[in-house]
Amino acid sequence: MKKAVLILGAGSEIARAAAAAWARRGYAIFLAGRDVEDLARSAADLRVRYGVTTDHAVFDAQAEDSGRIITDAVQKIGALSGVLIAFGDNGDQRRAETDDAEALRIMDVNFVRAALMAAAAARYFQPLKTGFIVGISSVAGDRGRQSNYVYGASKGGLSLFLQGLRNRLAREGVHVMTVKPGFVDTAMTFGKPRLFAVAAPAAVGEAIVKAAERRRDVVYVPGFWRSIMTVIGFIPERVFKKLSL
């Protein structure tokens, strides 16, 4: 069977890199995102470099009928082997502290909409008894920090949702993988002061696809973030409160 992946939030640099890694393996790629003119360019790049079938469509995770993208993609490039949920928005933590609309928007995009897309993908794959759903969460979801807990809470919620979904679908042959990127060299982190080295998106994209092939459950990319987050998890709350993380 021809293999195909639907990428939701395909404008992000991690999504672009993961799409390239799947294309290198011969997968047909359907790119969905907000900037359709730009998606056409990414789609052309995948066709030219890797000789794969591509298509693309405009997609807004917060639109009423966002779930329709799955049937649209199937109509255009055929049965899907997997879905990557890569959209997200860091938002403005400071603003969210005083402006509920901003807090709601961050939680809606990163948790509600991402979880609902995972649910829609699950409804598609479950009767087929095959397929994978990869959701991009974040290390920010592992522990609430004063500097970005609205985003962190929504990503933490997404991690839990994906975990539950993974357990439900495990006996149905559908694999659900949670990706927790650390600092990746993307627009989101560009120029921000950081404690650890940033990873190149290309390496992260390749790591995600490799992990999905191996049917890993939760992957930190780059891998050393698992240790960092373990250490951070051990810091007692009474100490953590005093750190300005």
Next chain:
Amino acid sequence: MSKGAAIQRFLTGWGRRVGGIADVERPTAIRALIPQGPSAIARGLGRSYGDAALNTGGRVWLTERLNRILAFDPTTGILQAESGVTLSDVIALGLPHGWFPYVTPGTRHATLGGCIAADVHGKNHHREGGFGEYVEQFTLVLADGKRCACSRTEQAPLFWSTIGGMGLTGFIRDVTIRLRRIETPVIVRQHLPARDLAEMFRYFETPEFDDVYTVAWIDALADEKSLGRGVFMKGHHAARTETPPDRQSLAWQPTAAWTVPFNAPTWLMNPTTIGAFNRLYAWSQARTTAPTFSTLDAFFYPLDRLTQWPRLYGRPGFLQYQCVLPTATAPTALPDILRLFARHRCPSFLAVLKRMGPEGQGLLSFPREGYTLALDIPAKDPSLLPLLERVDEVVVKYAGRVYLAKDCRLKAATFQAMYPRWETWRSVQHMIDPEHRFQSDLSRRLQLTAV
């Protein structure tokens, strides 16, 4: 996605002698390309040696994430791509289909936008011209945010102001180039030692020794009686019939690179170590004068094997001086110039001499008919700048010019004497960008845009 805002960052030229703080932005989508702020310049992989891709106090756009290939026809070798695509990308895509860049500089870590902005040349300029010859079309994002398609037939003045225009006419967005058909990934190369400059010129000018690619390495520390001593190298893409069957595969196998991990101590580059290197290099390059087979990487990109090699020059960095002199005056001018450097005991690795063909149509393009000499010089020596100004005088006197992509110190008046078409260029540039939204440290230094 949250938009990547501009951040303040200290940027330097490849020679690391000059630098400055700019608001750096790295667009990932084409809609983000709207000139903002007082001034902006695009920067690819930062391989220009001087201040061409610096804009101290202004905005710098990194083009590395605008790197999508938009179309490629393996039957015609026509490729369309965003300007952040590199020659490495082009080779990786083209080579398996038997295509290679028509013109390549000494690194494949250069972007297509940068190759156009500097109208780069290779070892084949004397036969095949510069990079601009193989550019079919490009899209510019102008100062007012409008897009403009330029080619030899549409917006020709803007086309020829952008080729070699140092990125000052607009943001070069999409580029269409023509590639070269090759049968094998092999270069047949031959090295011939030359005792002095006269013998070197003889190699360059005797048809028997000419080839698609010719270049000479010169020992800039040689004394008066052997001035211009070095090794003449020539090569061409091997035909299938010339190549052993086991080397014909066009699969792209880039050579692995080592990284220079940190700044070397400043004393590392001194006349003794460089002199020793030069003798060793001369010996190793001239061990055999018979034709040999070489990989593309080894022939075109020897320095790419050492990532961050400018660190070898330590914190002060280095300067590269590259000038071109007309064939008629080169036999007089080049010894004068080499003598100035030799007398100064100016230690230089890699003094390179190449032949150039007729001038192209790019109004600020560097290449013109004659010989081009390029030297890397450690920047730590304070008497270097007066020396280079004396060399400038010789270059102007003999109707030559200095390469802007390598330069960080030329004076505006000297530049104007070297580039007689600069006024035509400036009138086009001022028409297209009257408020001088596109600027760089180089454009201000040379008074090409607002001062």
